[in-house]
Amino acid sequence: MIEKKDISLEKTVLVGIITKEQDDVKSKEYLDELEFLTYTAGGEVLKRFTQKMVMPNPKTFIGTGKMEDVRQYVEVHEVGTVIFDDELSPAQERNISKILNCKVLDRTNLILDIFAQRAQTSYARTQVELAQCEYLLPRLKGMWTHLERQKGGIGMRGPGETEIETDRRIVRDKISLLKKKIKAIDKQMAVQRGNRGKLVRVALVGYTNVGKSTLMNVISKSEVFAENKLFATLDTTVRKVVIGNLPFLMSDTVGFIRKLPTQLVESFKSTLDEVREADLLLHVVDISHSNFEEHIESVNNILTDIESLGKPTIMVFNKIDAYKPEPFDDTDLIEERTSAHFSIEEWQRTWMHKVGDKALFISALNKENLDRFRKRVYKEVRKIHVQRFPYNEFLYPDVEEI
Known part of the structure; x- marks a missing residue:
């Protein structure tokens, strides 16, 4: 299914968990599908990591020992992206990125990326952009903490906003504009559907x-x-x-x-x-x-x-x-x-x-x-x-x- 020697494919590693609700067989099926999604997005899967857990670790999704195994593999094989089979919380994503020092995606982010690649019309692109903005909003802190302007202390207690607050406002404004654009296109499409008799x-x-x-x-x-x-x-x-x-x-x-x-x-x-x-x-x-x-x-x-x-x-x-x-x-x-x-x-x-x-x-x-x-x-x-x-x-x- 995947050309293993295709140098144009991005090196990736998959991570999933095995729980009571998701046994070995189901976990394998989900990772098979995640690999197909990765291939569709332009990635090559070098290895899969799975761990049996009662529930995901709230800080790093998987345990510290398994995370160290992933980190070592990523370092040795120069892997650019690690993809998790379930949606990560903003905190989990930040923590994992610090440990692995590479791009960290979850299933949601991967699917959004494929949709962004596949969107051909203005309408589809608008819908995908809206979904991406809504996914991005709670994750801005981890992405932009290095750009904070307000550090607090003497002379810094007055009005103003940090870079993160500015970016949140920009993204919220963007979401509002995209929703208005979709609403306008929806009206046009409703008219088209009505004209079909x-x-x-x-x-x-x-x-x-x-x-x-x-x-x-x-x-x-x-x-x-x-x-x-x-x-x-x-x-x-x-x-x-x-x-x-x-x-x-x-x-x-x-x-x-x-x-x-x-x-x-x-x-x-x-x-x-x-x-x-x-x-x-x-x-x-x-x-x-x-x-x-x-x-x-x-x-x-x-x-x-x-x-x-x-x-x-x-x-x-x-x-x-x-x-x-x-x-x-x-x-x-x-x-x-x-x-x-x-x-x-x-x-x-x-x-x-x-x-x-x-x-x-x-x-x-x-x-x-x-x-x-x-x-x-x-x-x-x-x-x-x-x-x-x-x-x-x-x-x-x-x-x-x-």
């Missing part, structure tokens, strides 16, 4: 890198940017799609991720209006990922946050071409068969049992089962359209006729 709206949602943009390209015959990296798409893309002779609008939205920074959820809520105002959600899932069920849960949590979980939804299990169940030896009396050994057919039965006929299994890349996908989407869109325009019922044939 009463066409049925379908939104693609899902975890990052599950193939939403690839599916959008195949269905709408458009050229939405798609890449095997996290957060390839930040800006919502809307295309008019026609199945049979029924037109509707399909939007491709930003991918979700577990531990998504709260600042990003807040600043990107307006982008997610496409999801909130959609009539039908296509929840795309990468079934080839070993932890796809937790991805579904993460997406559902964010849909709950934006009050969209109850919308009509079709579960679209993508990448069936890449799915490989773990081999199972039924002669082994000790080994227990789990869902990791399920075949695609068994997963189909499992999800058909959970959501009825609202589960589809496709490969957008290889165009497998896309005919069935189109018919299922047509059926749901037609149902919504006929409810909205009852007199149009005979204009659009039943799904069996298309």
Whole structure:
């Protein structure tokens, strides 16, 4: 996945913890994802450090002994950046930076950096800048203490402000301006959405890198940017799609991720209006990922946050071409068969049992089962359209006729 000899990649080290809530397996999965995030941001992971803890150390996140191991490794291998899998408090970040004497990032900071790289439009850049400012504000003290002008003492007790206070005011003013700018763009976008008329709206949602943009390209015959990296798409893309002779609008939205920074959820809520105002959600899932069920849960949590979980939804299990169940030896009396050994057919039965006929299994890349996908989407869109325009019922044939 990562070119280990690519000299353009920044040398990094990852740090995570193992707790009661986050066992060895889950910790490894989170660090795997953190490594993919690091690669997406332009980094090369040289080593991972993990420590078993009841709870994170309030001063340095990990214990002093493990921190010394990290410090020695960073020094010997000339590592430029150490990335922690959980969000660090401003105090933790300051303390760790003093010990390691290198750049220290947490998962939130890393995701914000990727969003900043990926933002193409003025709107996306404004949203990312707002999230970065809100993340930066409580951390200014550690970054600017060397610039303080007021030291106190004789002759220094009058009015005035320190450099840190000036910078806080500047950042607060910037946040206020960015919020006003987003509000103005939101009004324009609301007008655009209103001008689309009463066409049925379908939104693609899902975890990052599950193939939403690839599916959008195949269905709408458009050229939405798609890449095997996290957060390839930040800006919502809307295309008019026609199945049979029924037109509707399909939007491709930003991918979700577990531990998504709260600042990003807040600043990107307006982008997610496409999801909130959609009539039908296509929840795309990468079934080839070993932890796809937790991805579904993460997406559902964010849909709950934006009050969209109850919308009509079709579960679209993508990448069936890449799915490989773990081999199972039924002669082994000790080994227990789990869902990791399920075949695609068994997963189909499992999800058909959970959501009825609202589960589809496709490969957008290889165009497998896309005919069935189109018919299922047509059926749901037609149902919504006929409810909205009852007199149009005979204009659009039943799904069996298309």
